[in-house]
Amino acid sequence: MSGLDAATFAALQATFLEESFEGLDRAEAGLLTLDTAVTDEVVGELFRAIHSIKGGAGAFGIDEITGLAHTMESVLDDVRSGAAPTPAMTAALLRGVDELRLALEERRAGRVASGAAHAGVCAALTAARGAAPRGVAPAPPVPVAPAVNAAPWRVEFAPLPHLMRNGNDPLRLLRELASLGGTVIAVDTSRLPRFEDLDPTECHLAWTLEVPGAVERAAIDEVFAWVDGDCTLAITRAAPVAADAPALAAIAADAPMATSERAGAPASREASAIGSIRVGVDKIDQLMNMIGELVITQSMLGELDGEGPVDAERLARLREGLSQLARNTRAMQESVVRLRSMPVGVVFGRIPRLVHDVGARLGKEVALELSGGTTELDKTVLEKLGDPLVHIVRNSIDHGIELPDARAAAGKPRHGTIRLHAEHRGSEIVIEVADDGRGLDLPRIRAKAVERGLIGADTALTDDETAKLIFAPGFSTAEVVSDVSGRGVGMDVVWRHIKELGGQVDVQSSPGAGTRTILRLPLTLAIIDGQLIRVLEHQYVVPLLSIVESVQIDPRRRARLAGGHDIYRVREQIVPIVDLGAALGLRPPGVATSSLLMIVETDGAPLGLIVDELLAQQQVVIKSLESNYQRVDGLAGATILGDGRVAFILDIVDLARHARRGRVGHADHEQAA
Amino acid sequence: MEPQLSSREPVRSDAQRQREQLLTFVVAGEEFGVDILRVQEIRSWSRPMPLPRTPEYVKGVINIRGDIVPIADLRERLGLATQAAGPTTVIVVLRVEHGGKSRTMGIVVDAMSDVTDVARDQIKPPPDLAETRGVANLTRGIALVDERMITLLDVDGVFPPPTDADAAA
Numbered sequence: 001m002s003g004l005d006a007a008t009f010a011a012l013q014a015t016f017l018e019e020s021f022e023g024l025d026r027a028e029a030g031l032l033t034l035d036t037a038v039t040d041e042v043v044g045e046l047f048r049a050i051h052s053i054k055g056g057a058g059a060f061g062i063d064e065i066t067g068l069a070h071t072m073e074s075v076l077d078d079v080r081s082g083a084a085p086t087p088a089m090t091a092a093l094l095r096g097v098d099e100l101r102l103a104l105e106e107r108r109a110g111r112v113a114s115g116a117a118h119a120g121v122c123a124a125l126t127a128a129r130g131a132a133p134r135g136v137a138p139a140p141p142v143p144v145a146p147a148v149n150a151a152p153w154r155v156e157f158a159p160l161p162h163l164m165r166n167g168n169d170p171l172r173l174l175r176e177l178a179s180l181g182g183t184v185i186a187v188d189t190s191r192l193p194r195f196e197d198l199d200p201t202e203c204h205l206a207w208t209l210e211v212p213g214a215v216e217r218a219a220i221d222e223v224f225a226w227v228d229g230d231c232t233l234a235i236t237r238a239a240p241v242a243a244d245a246p247a248l249a250a251i252a253a254d255a256p257m258a259t260s261e262r263a264g265a266p267a268s269r270e271a272s273a274i275g276s277i278r279v280g281v282d283k284i285d286q287l288m289n290m291i292g293e294l295v296i297t298q299s300m301l302g303e304l305d306g307e308g309p310v311d312a313e314r315l316a317r318l319r320e321g322l323s324q325l326a327r328n329t330r331a332m333q334e335s336v337v338r339l340r341s342m343p344v345g346v347v348f349g350r351i352p353r354l355v356h357d358v359g360a361r362l363g364k365e366v367a368l369e370l371s372g373g374t375t376e377l378d379k380t381v382l383e384k385l386g387d388p389l390v391h392i393v394r395n396s397i398d399h400g401i402e403l404p405d406a407r408a409a410a411g412k413p414r415h416g417t418i419r420l421h422a423e424h425r426g427s428e429i430v431i432e433v434a435d436d437g438r439g440l441d442l443p444r445i446r447a448k449a450v451e452r453g454l455i456g457a458d459t460a461l462t463d464d465e466t467a468k469l470i471f472a473p474g475f476s477t478a479e480v481v482s483d484v485s486g487r488g489v490g491m492d493v494v495w496r497h498i499k500e501l502g503g504q505v506d507v508q509s510s511p512g513a514g515t516r517t518i519l520r521l522p523l524t525l526a527i528i529d530g531q532l533i534r535v536l537e538h539q540y541v542v543p544l545l546s547i548v549e550s551v552q553i554d555p556r557r558r559a560r561l562a563g564g565h566d567i568y569r570v571r572e573q574i575v576p577i578v579d580l581g582a583a584l585g586l587r588p589p590g591v592a593t594s595s596l597l598m599i600v601e602t603d604g605a606p607l608g609l610i611v612d613e614l615l616a617q618q619q620v621v622i623k624s625l626e627s628n629y630q631r632v633d634g635l636a637g638a639t640i641l642g643d644g645r646v647a648f649i650l651d652i653v654d655l656a657r658h659a660r661r662g663r664v665g666h667a668d669h670e671q672a673a
Numbered sequence: 674m675e676p677q678l679s680s681r682e683p684v685r686s687d688a689q690r691q692r693e694q695l696l697t698f699v700v701a702g703e704e705f706g707v708d709i710l711r712v713q714e715i716r717s718w719s720r721p722m723p724l725p726r727t728p729e730y731v732k733g734v735i736n737i738r739g740d741i742v743p744i745a746d747l748r749e750r751l752g753l754a755t756q757a758a759g760p761t762t763v764i765v766v767l768r769v770e771h772g773g774k775s776r777t778m779g780i781v782v783d784a785m786s787d788v789t790d791v792a793r794d795q796i797k798p799p800p801d802l803a804e805t806r807g808v809a810n811l812t813r814g815i816a817l818v819d820e821r822m823i824t825l826l827d828v829d830g831v832f833p834p835p836t837d838a839d840a841a842a
Contacts, residue, residue: 627740
């Protein structure tokens, strides 16, 4: 590419690829809705997505896909002009989307896809297109009447300097237009260099032509089909008209022809290794505003630095400046965190296709319900969430949802339902995958686990604990190893991924009614609002979001249950209480003298923590314990206080779990005293 | 003229390659040494923040320029009686390799000694009897320097690699 250095080209290509992947995701999502309803909006979106990929591919020399994209575009064009999409058409388009994605991924890796499958997909598309009933909708059948198109086309054609080097000849293009009845009405010679600077292998002229209005737009487009990206082209008139594209299979077959001249161009490997993020302009603007505020605050504080006595007035202004600075800093933190957040919907977007494909392959009817897609969480967490979700959903369809006949026999609707839901709960994000299938076969899971030696034959397990065995490595109860799931990999991958993210996985199952898999993930927002507390001489941080209230202990409301569990009555609620000092192994249980009880909430259940003192509330930066050490039960991480000391951030969910098992302050204490 | 080496491996001349520099320190009257290239810094003693549910010898964590660094008491790790920190007690901050991942960890020692040059062939394998004290995996060898005997610590063995203890819960 002349005029562009390699680095710029690589950067542009990286952006194009990223946009294309998003476009393909959108196209896929749109295609999946075509089965049920065809709206102009969806079809328009689909068409645009494929069209911009085709255009961009031409511009970046990704010629191996232009033929396929073009064929897909033509099929979509038919749909846009009223042809009803058939299942065969949708299936072929989905295959096309896959092929495009594959080819683009190859490009991203610096290779060129063979595109061997493209011809097949194109043929399928063409066949589907031929079979489709046309003009079913009341919309006017195919091209708009020529009468409407009376106004002539104005074609502004400006070849880029390198056009001829790619084997194209502007003269040929002009002749072809002439054969359509086109005439040159203006030539732009302004770019013509002085004779001594003239490079005869470059194009320097630009033309404006007029083509009779009766000519179809597609015919003009076709003239320029091979120079797409090698010229700037503007074809203007009334709204573009849907038109028949020419011999599709032929184009598909020819498509790879122009390929690979630029295959040796430096690929953007470096660029793609560094993740990028697309951020809304509003978020950037907000950040810019805050920087502005910060500058103002800074200059205000700077003024105070002048000569003169430090009097009361100056001190007051200093205080004001500092508090303003605190506000600015906080606001900036929030916007930076928002920059990194993306809606869960991005990951949910992969699921409809999965459900569609897997359901079809297994002969199961599955409806999908998504909710909470706008819940935002950190990009890194989001990226790692995709695979686990796919595994869980795939498992639900394969093992959970029954075949339609079996469902009917069990008195359930023939189609199964899978629900995906995401929401913020405290400082966690909770993602739930629920199906209404047959539920887990707990006795069989148990038997299998014993057989595989995962548990002893006499190990006592609760139902939930048994259910959790499906996450053990190499565990699968499927009788048939299918290509969907059942190879015994999958659920342990889920476990590992979620653990890596510092999250938790839970399964609940009721026989015959379905299974719920619940993923809990930390938001990994690097900064949280914390309540500093003191236990003995140490300070800890409790995430502010999990605190309900703090009360003075009234001995009359306190009681001890058999087994040593302490409980406390808060209004009409019975709350189990735990001495935080004992839970942290700082003192033996039962010796706390403090009368301060902090009520925290986890999973909707309250827990009372005895603390020695409530200190300040402040924002704390979460530091990982894992980076130099390892995860420690009961701690979500650490932070560094203003005086440089370390304070641990308590993992309330973990503490509550220990409390419910009654382990806090007993076995734990001996170990850690 | 220097041989091409990976960035991990410090560049040493042939003569140097036959020798090893040790940072030596004293714990319970005995002299110990670590490869000086593993030492990040030496800090005066400051009380770590204790960690719950961790082995006894892990005294807690300290803040080193914003990094949370765990600290082990070498006395306790070696199975010796604890002793309150004195004026010479220091923390030696080490680079530890666990499964290809580099971590920063500190050990508490009674006093610094010095930096000693030792010939490779003067480092002898530890005798079997160290095994009986359960610290065999901590000892890389015994360096003989003049009249002194320096126990070489295997830095990576002082802290066990992290475990995902609740993976099978």
